[in-house]
Amino acid sequence: MPIRLYNTLSAKIEDLNPIDANRIRMYACGPTVYDYGHIGNFRTFIAVDLLYRFLLQSGYDVRYVMNITDVDDRILSNAARDGVTVQQYTAKYTQAFLEDSATLNVAPPALVRATDHIQEMAEFIAGLVQKGFAYRTDDGSYYFRIAKFPDYGKLSKKDFAGMTDGARVDVDEYEKDSARDFALWKAPKPGEASWDTPIGPGRPGWHIECSVMSMEELGPSFDLHAGGEDLIFPHHENEIAQSESLSGQQFARHWFHARFLLVEGQKMSKSLGNFYTLRDLVLKGHKPSSIRWLLTQVPYRNQLNFTFDGLNAAASSVEKLRNFRFRLTSSQFPAGSNAAIAQLATESAERVTAALSDDLNTAEAQGAIFDMLRKSNTALDAGEVHQEDALSLLAALDRFDAIFAVLKDDDQPKMKAILDWAKAEGRADISPQLEELAGSAQLADDQINQKLADMEAARKARNFKLSDTLRAELTNAGIIVENTKEGVRWRRK
């Protein structure tokens, strides 16, 4: 089954057709590390992560590169303001980004940093100058000459042909031939970091890093380029212009853009008070798995309305999935198999794959897995699931989770780490819920098991008062005890 994806360049859903049959080379625009990542950032990164994981599952040999933008105007001016080096300033947020990605189970791509490629950028720009696509202004900045690239606008569907501009739009800006020409290289600003290169001192423009690093890592022409929808213009449009001008070849063949999310029905913004970093949400007591699930619920091209109600609903959904897996792995089944269940497992896995192949329709895929869940639970209740069936269902579930990555119950240590960070930072907004969830491992497993044994003994003796007391103690420690026909079992809240 071909994987179909919407391609911003053609504005159509197309079969993904890699240059090399079995290999995908993809590049994603990563974060600018000047602050902690917010949930909008992670919506995009998770969307790309789902794509990456699905390509791997589909058998492709995927080379996935993401950049870290560790040089831009904000970074340089903030570093100067704080009296630290650019490296010092960005190290903290780069680290935070890596931690947050891990918290959200984002599979790590190969990372490249802009500041490690300054010389290559200078060479790239020199090449553009040589070919007549770029020019230097009196102050030592370099600009790309859009008039030389007739395809300019092909990604963002903008028509610049009829547009003539007067002198300069912004008199504070450096001089350039046309208002639309964009900076490849900016002359140094007094008091801020700059780099010495063969084209002179200065700092790179925003777009050049991605052209340089993607082409260096993946070749002048590669399969897939991803990012948030805001990057379509100007960032990706400019990348195309630079890259194709220099190489004379098509740059990325397929462009994948994730749509922005809304928060409580409105665009996320600091002024509206609905701006959340990942850490903000965890501090409120929300599990990373709930956040990841909510961010995967709406297909990447649709607007996703991120709400706290939705987050709580997501937590319930994840718990339901985990309960199901728990049931499959902790129950005893009769030997043999049941053809109907085997078929259910197979069909469900196929439905998931078909949904994801259809432009990464995550909602459809999740619907399929919940159908399997309900039917399986019904069969489990009826005792119709045999050993081999349980394994088949488990395989289908884990295949699903190889993409969605929410089943592993590791929220608690992640939340504990963020709690520790928040305390070290002196954050005042640590919720009691986080304290409770992060601390739920205060009881060691053997302590839990001892209490469970005591509780079971009390229940056998029909000493329900003692039994209830012990259950309450465990509940307070974040342990949920389940008494089933097959005996007692427990899990963390």
Added chain:
RNA sequence: GGCGCGGUAGCCAAGUGGUAAGGCAGAGGUCUGCAAAACCUCUAUUCGUCGGUUCGAUUCCGACCCGCGCCUCCA
């Protein structure tokens, strides 16, 4: 203004030219010492509004209303 996306149950959200997936929440029931989990039943005669095409439209077309995005550095 230009270009683009969307409006589906209390909330979130798929989807199809042939009569509405899934999740959450809610109600009732089964199971159960309690609890938890799970299952069953119920909850949109209807898919922003108004027209049109069609045997038939939520799905196609048009208009209108509403929300959202991009239009130079926000994922």
